[in-house]
Amino acid sequence: MSLSITLVSHALCPYVQRIAIALSEKGVAHERVTVDLANKPGWFLALSPLGRTPVLRVGEAALFESAAILEFLEETQPHPLYPADPVERARHRAWIGFASECLNDIAGFYTVPDSGTLERKAAALHARFRVMEGQLGPGPWFAGEQFSLVDAVFAPVFRYFDTFDRIGDFGVFDGLPGMAEWRRTLAGRPSVRNAVVAEYPGRLADFLRRKDSALSRMMEPSCLTLRQSA
Incomplete structure:
Protein backbone atom coordinates (compact mmCIF):
# COMPACT_ATOMS: atom_id res chain seq x y z
CA MET A 1 0.00 0.00 0.00
CA SER A 2 1.38 3.42 -0.90
CA LEU A 3 1.88 5.96 1.87
CA SER A 4 -0.37 9.00 2.10
CA ILE A 5 1.31 12.32 1.26
CA THR A 6 0.37 15.69 2.72
CA LEU A 7 1.99 19.00 1.85
CA VAL A 8 1.97 21.36 4.81
CA SER A 9 2.17 24.84 3.39
CA HIS A 10 1.92 28.57 3.92
CA ALA A 11 -0.11 30.65 1.46
CA LEU A 12 2.82 32.85 0.35
CA CYS A 13 5.83 30.55 0.74
CA PRO A 14 7.78 30.24 -2.55
CA TYR A 15 9.48 27.09 -1.31
CA VAL A 16 6.08 25.45 -0.86
CA GLN A 17 5.30 26.36 -4.47
CA ARG A 18 8.35 24.38 -5.61
CA ILE A 19 6.99 21.26 -3.98
CA ALA A 20 3.44 21.83 -5.21
CA ILE A 21 4.69 22.18 -8.78
CA ALA A 22 6.83 19.05 -8.55
CA LEU A 23 3.96 17.02 -7.07
CA SER A 24 1.68 18.18 -9.87
CA GLU A 25 4.21 17.48 -12.61
CA LYS A 26 4.75 13.99 -11.24
CA GLY A 27 1.02 13.33 -10.85
CA VAL A 28 1.36 12.52 -7.14
CA ALA A 29 -1.93 12.31 -5.25
CA HIS A 30 -1.68 14.37 -2.08
CA GLU A 31 -3.51 16.57 0.36
CA ARG A 32 -2.54 20.13 1.19
CA VAL A 33 -2.84 21.76 4.60
CA THR A 34 -2.11 25.46 5.11
CA VAL A 35 -0.79 26.88 8.38
CA ASP A 36 -0.51 30.43 9.69
CA LEU A 37 3.19 31.02 10.36
CA ALA A 38 2.31 34.00 12.55
CA ASN A 39 0.38 31.65 14.84
CA LYS A 40 2.06 28.28 14.46
CA PRO A 41 0.04 25.37 15.83
CA GLY A 42 1.77 22.92 18.15
CA TRP A 43 1.35 20.00 15.78
CA PHE A 44 3.20 21.94 13.09
CA LEU A 45 6.12 22.81 15.37
CA ALA A 46 6.38 19.12 16.24
CA LEU A 47 6.84 18.34 12.52
CA SER A 48 9.08 21.27 11.51
CA PRO A 49 12.21 21.71 13.64
CA LEU A 50 12.86 25.13 12.06
CA GLY A 51 9.24 26.25 12.23
CA ARG A 52 9.14 26.80 8.46
CA THR A 53 7.24 25.48 5.50
CA PRO A 54 7.18 23.33 3.47
CA VAL A 55 6.80 20.08 5.35
CA LEU A 56 5.91 16.90 3.50
CA ARG A 57 4.20 14.23 5.55
CA VAL A 58 4.82 10.81 4.08
CA GLY A 59 2.84 8.33 6.13
CA GLU A 60 4.00 9.00 9.68
CA ALA A 61 7.29 10.63 8.64
CA ALA A 62 7.76 14.38 8.26
CA LEU A 63 10.27 15.78 5.77
CA PHE A 64 11.38 19.41 5.94
CA GLU A 65 13.54 21.71 3.78
CA SER A 66 12.47 22.02 0.15
CA ALA A 67 15.73 20.73 -1.34
CA ALA A 68 15.47 17.49 0.65
CA ILE A 69 11.81 17.11 -0.27
CA LEU A 70 12.53 17.59 -3.98
CA GLU A 71 15.27 14.96 -3.82
CA PHE A 72 12.90 12.54 -2.07
CA LEU A 73 10.26 13.04 -4.76
CA GLU A 74 12.84 12.45 -7.50
CA GLU A 75 13.98 9.23 -5.85
CA THR A 76 10.53 7.81 -5.15
CA GLN A 77 8.03 9.18 -7.69
CA PRO A 78 7.58 8.76 -11.46
CA HIS A 79 8.23 11.31 -14.19
CA PRO A 80 11.76 12.47 -13.30
CA LEU A 81 12.40 16.21 -13.44
CA TYR A 82 16.19 15.90 -13.30
CA PRO A 83 18.21 15.00 -16.42
CA ALA A 84 19.65 11.48 -16.54
CA ASP A 85 23.22 12.61 -17.20
Whole structure:
Protein backbone atom coordinates (compact mmCIF):
# COMPACT_ATOMS: atom_id res chain seq x y z
CA MET A 1 0.00 0.00 0.00
CA SER A 2 1.38 3.42 -0.90
CA LEU A 3 1.88 5.96 1.87
CA SER A 4 -0.37 9.00 2.10
CA ILE A 5 1.31 12.32 1.26
CA THR A 6 0.37 15.69 2.72
CA LEU A 7 1.99 19.00 1.85
CA VAL A 8 1.97 21.36 4.81
CA SER A 9 2.17 24.84 3.39
CA HIS A 10 1.92 28.57 3.92
CA ALA A 11 -0.11 30.65 1.46
CA LEU A 12 2.82 32.85 0.35
CA CYS A 13 5.83 30.55 0.74
CA PRO A 14 7.78 30.24 -2.55
CA TYR A 15 9.48 27.09 -1.31
CA VAL A 16 6.08 25.45 -0.86
CA GLN A 17 5.30 26.36 -4.47
CA ARG A 18 8.35 24.38 -5.61
CA ILE A 19 6.99 21.26 -3.98
CA ALA A 20 3.44 21.83 -5.21
CA ILE A 21 4.69 22.18 -8.78
CA ALA A 22 6.83 19.05 -8.55
CA LEU A 23 3.96 17.02 -7.07
CA SER A 24 1.68 18.18 -9.87
CA GLU A 25 4.21 17.48 -12.61
CA LYS A 26 4.75 13.99 -11.24
CA GLY A 27 1.02 13.33 -10.85
CA VAL A 28 1.36 12.52 -7.14
CA ALA A 29 -1.93 12.31 -5.25
CA HIS A 30 -1.68 14.37 -2.08
CA GLU A 31 -3.51 16.57 0.36
CA ARG A 32 -2.54 20.13 1.19
CA VAL A 33 -2.84 21.76 4.60
CA THR A 34 -2.11 25.46 5.11
CA VAL A 35 -0.79 26.88 8.38
CA ASP A 36 -0.51 30.43 9.69
CA LEU A 37 3.19 31.02 10.36
CA ALA A 38 2.31 34.00 12.55
CA ASN A 39 0.38 31.65 14.84
CA LYS A 40 2.06 28.28 14.46
CA PRO A 41 0.04 25.37 15.83
CA GLY A 42 1.77 22.92 18.15
CA TRP A 43 1.35 20.00 15.78
CA PHE A 44 3.20 21.94 13.09
CA LEU A 45 6.12 22.81 15.37
CA ALA A 46 6.38 19.12 16.24
CA LEU A 47 6.84 18.34 12.52
CA SER A 48 9.08 21.27 11.51
CA PRO A 49 12.21 21.71 13.64
CA LEU A 50 12.86 25.13 12.06
CA GLY A 51 9.24 26.25 12.23
CA ARG A 52 9.14 26.80 8.46
CA THR A 53 7.24 25.48 5.50
CA PRO A 54 7.18 23.33 3.47
CA VAL A 55 6.80 20.08 5.35
CA LEU A 56 5.91 16.90 3.50
CA ARG A 57 4.20 14.23 5.55
CA VAL A 58 4.82 10.81 4.08
CA GLY A 59 2.84 8.33 6.13
CA GLU A 60 4.00 9.00 9.68
CA ALA A 61 7.29 10.63 8.64
CA ALA A 62 7.76 14.38 8.26
CA LEU A 63 10.27 15.78 5.77
CA PHE A 64 11.38 19.41 5.94
CA GLU A 65 13.54 21.71 3.78
CA SER A 66 12.47 22.02 0.15
CA ALA A 67 15.73 20.73 -1.34
CA ALA A 68 15.47 17.49 0.65
CA ILE A 69 11.81 17.11 -0.27
CA LEU A 70 12.53 17.59 -3.98
CA GLU A 71 15.27 14.96 -3.82
CA PHE A 72 12.90 12.54 -2.07
CA LEU A 73 10.26 13.04 -4.76
CA GLU A 74 12.84 12.45 -7.50
CA GLU A 75 13.98 9.23 -5.85
CA THR A 76 10.53 7.81 -5.15
CA GLN A 77 8.03 9.18 -7.69
CA PRO A 78 7.58 8.76 -11.46
CA HIS A 79 8.23 11.31 -14.19
CA PRO A 80 11.76 12.47 -13.30
CA LEU A 81 12.40 16.21 -13.44
CA TYR A 82 16.19 15.90 -13.30
CA PRO A 83 18.21 15.00 -16.42
CA ALA A 84 19.65 11.48 -16.54
CA ASP A 85 23.22 12.61 -17.20
CA PRO A 86 25.11 13.03 -13.87
CA VAL A 87 26.94 16.17 -14.96
CA GLU A 88 23.75 17.83 -16.16
CA ARG A 89 21.96 16.71 -13.00
CA ALA A 90 24.62 18.36 -10.84
CA ARG A 91 24.40 21.50 -12.96
CA HIS A 92 20.64 21.63 -12.41
CA ARG A 93 21.12 21.26 -8.66
CA ALA A 94 23.50 24.21 -8.75
CA TRP A 95 20.98 26.42 -10.55
CA ILE A 96 18.33 25.41 -8.04
CA GLY A 97 20.65 26.85 -5.41
CA PHE A 98 20.99 29.96 -7.55
CA ALA A 99 17.18 30.32 -7.51
CA SER A 100 17.27 30.29 -3.71
CA GLU A 101 19.78 33.15 -3.79
CA CYS A 102 17.37 35.04 -6.07
CA LEU A 103 14.64 34.56 -3.45
CA ASN A 104 16.96 35.99 -0.81
CA ASP A 105 17.55 39.01 -3.05
CA ILE A 106 13.80 39.43 -3.52
CA ALA A 107 13.26 39.44 0.25
CA GLY A 108 15.91 42.13 0.50
CA PHE A 109 14.22 44.09 -2.27
CA TYR A 110 10.81 44.27 -0.63
CA THR A 111 12.13 45.06 2.87
CA VAL A 112 14.66 47.86 2.29
CA PRO A 113 13.66 51.16 3.94
CA ASP A 114 14.81 53.73 1.37
CA SER A 115 14.45 54.29 -2.36
CA GLY A 116 18.19 54.42 -3.07
CA THR A 117 18.73 50.96 -1.61
CA LEU A 118 15.62 49.74 -3.42
CA GLU A 119 17.19 50.78 -6.73
CA ARG A 120 20.42 49.00 -5.84
CA LYS A 121 18.50 45.86 -4.91
CA ALA A 122 16.65 45.99 -8.24
CA ALA A 123 19.98 46.32 -10.03
CA ALA A 124 21.30 43.30 -8.10
CA LEU A 125 18.30 41.26 -9.21
CA HIS A 126 18.86 42.37 -12.80
CA ALA A 127 22.48 41.22 -12.51
CA ARG A 128 21.34 37.81 -11.19
CA PHE A 129 18.92 37.40 -14.06
CA ARG A 130 21.51 38.51 -16.58
CA VAL A 131 23.71 35.62 -15.42
CA MET A 132 20.76 33.26 -15.79
CA GLU A 133 19.99 34.62 -19.26
CA GLY A 134 23.34 33.28 -20.39
CA GLN A 135 22.36 29.78 -19.33
CA LEU A 136 19.10 29.58 -21.27
CA GLY A 137 18.95 27.46 -24.39
CA PRO A 138 16.34 27.46 -27.15
CA GLY A 139 13.49 26.75 -24.71
CA PRO A 140 10.73 26.64 -24.01
CA TRP A 141 12.08 25.36 -20.68
CA PHE A 142 15.44 25.63 -18.98
CA ALA A 143 16.53 22.26 -20.40
CA GLY A 144 14.83 22.67 -23.76
CA GLU A 145 11.75 20.55 -24.42
CA GLN A 146 11.77 18.89 -20.99
CA PHE A 147 10.25 20.69 -17.98
CA SER A 148 12.69 20.33 -15.10
CA LEU A 149 13.11 21.14 -11.42
CA VAL A 150 14.98 24.29 -12.43
CA ASP A 151 11.75 25.46 -14.05
CA ALA A 152 9.81 24.47 -10.94
CA VAL A 153 11.99 26.56 -8.64
CA PHE A 154 12.20 29.64 -10.86
CA ALA A 155 8.43 29.87 -11.34
CA PRO A 156 7.90 31.14 -7.75
CA VAL A 157 10.77 33.59 -8.25
CA PHE A 158 9.07 35.09 -11.27
CA ARG A 159 5.62 35.13 -9.63
CA TYR A 160 6.69 37.94 -7.29
CA PHE A 161 7.15 40.22 -10.29
CA ASP A 162 3.50 39.91 -11.27
CA THR A 163 2.87 42.07 -8.20
CA PHE A 164 6.06 44.15 -8.34
CA ASP A 165 5.28 45.16 -11.93
CA ARG A 166 1.97 46.67 -10.78
CA ILE A 167 3.81 48.83 -8.27
CA GLY A 168 6.54 50.26 -10.48
CA ASP A 169 8.97 49.73 -13.33
CA PHE A 170 12.17 48.48 -11.72
CA GLY A 171 13.91 47.38 -14.92
CA VAL A 172 14.72 43.93 -13.60
CA PHE A 173 14.05 42.21 -16.95
CA ASP A 174 15.26 45.03 -19.20
CA GLY A 175 17.42 43.70 -22.05
CA LEU A 176 16.78 40.08 -21.01
CA PRO A 177 14.39 38.70 -23.64
CA GLY A 178 15.13 35.09 -22.79
CA MET A 179 14.26 35.54 -19.13
CA ALA A 180 11.13 37.51 -19.99
CA GLU A 181 9.94 34.78 -22.37
CA TRP A 182 10.78 32.01 -19.88
CA ARG A 183 8.79 33.89 -17.25
CA ARG A 184 5.76 34.21 -19.57
CA THR A 185 5.91 30.56 -20.57
CA LEU A 186 6.17 29.37 -16.98
CA ALA A 187 3.21 31.53 -15.96
CA GLY A 188 1.02 29.57 -18.37
CA ARG A 189 2.00 26.13 -17.09
CA PRO A 190 -0.97 24.52 -15.23
CA SER A 191 1.23 23.21 -12.40
CA VAL A 192 2.60 26.73 -11.88
CA ARG A 193 -0.81 28.43 -11.97
CA ASN A 194 -2.27 25.93 -9.52
CA ALA A 195 0.62 26.11 -7.04
CA VAL A 196 -1.09 29.05 -5.32
CA VAL A 197 -4.68 29.88 -4.45
CA ALA A 198 -6.68 32.46 -6.38
CA GLU A 199 -6.32 34.93 -3.51
CA TYR A 200 -2.52 34.85 -3.68
CA PRO A 201 -1.99 38.24 -5.44
CA GLY A 202 -4.12 40.10 -2.90
CA ARG A 203 -2.49 38.33 0.03
CA LEU A 204 0.98 39.11 -1.29
CA ALA A 205 0.02 42.76 -1.79
CA ASP A 206 -1.24 42.95 1.80
CA PHE A 207 1.94 41.28 3.05
CA LEU A 208 4.13 43.75 1.19
CA ARG A 209 2.04 46.72 2.29
CA ARG A 210 2.63 45.85 5.97
CA LYS A 211 6.44 45.89 5.58
CA ASP A 212 6.86 49.67 6.10
CA SER A 213 9.47 49.62 3.37
CA ALA A 214 10.37 51.73 0.36
CA LEU A 215 8.32 49.36 -1.78
CA SER A 216 5.29 49.47 0.51
CA ARG A 217 5.27 53.27 0.38
CA MET A 218 5.17 53.10 -3.41
CA MET A 219 2.08 50.89 -3.17
CA GLU A 220 -0.24 53.42 -1.59
CA PRO A 221 -1.65 54.87 -4.87
CA SER A 222 -2.11 51.38 -6.31
CA CYS A 223 -3.60 49.54 -3.35
CA LEU A 224 -7.07 49.50 -4.88
CA THR A 225 -5.75 48.32 -8.23
CA LEU A 226 -3.82 45.49 -6.59
CA ARG A 227 -6.83 44.34 -4.64
CA GLN A 228 -9.14 44.48 -7.64
CA SER A 229 -6.72 42.45 -9.77
CA ALA A 230 -6.33 39.70 -7.14
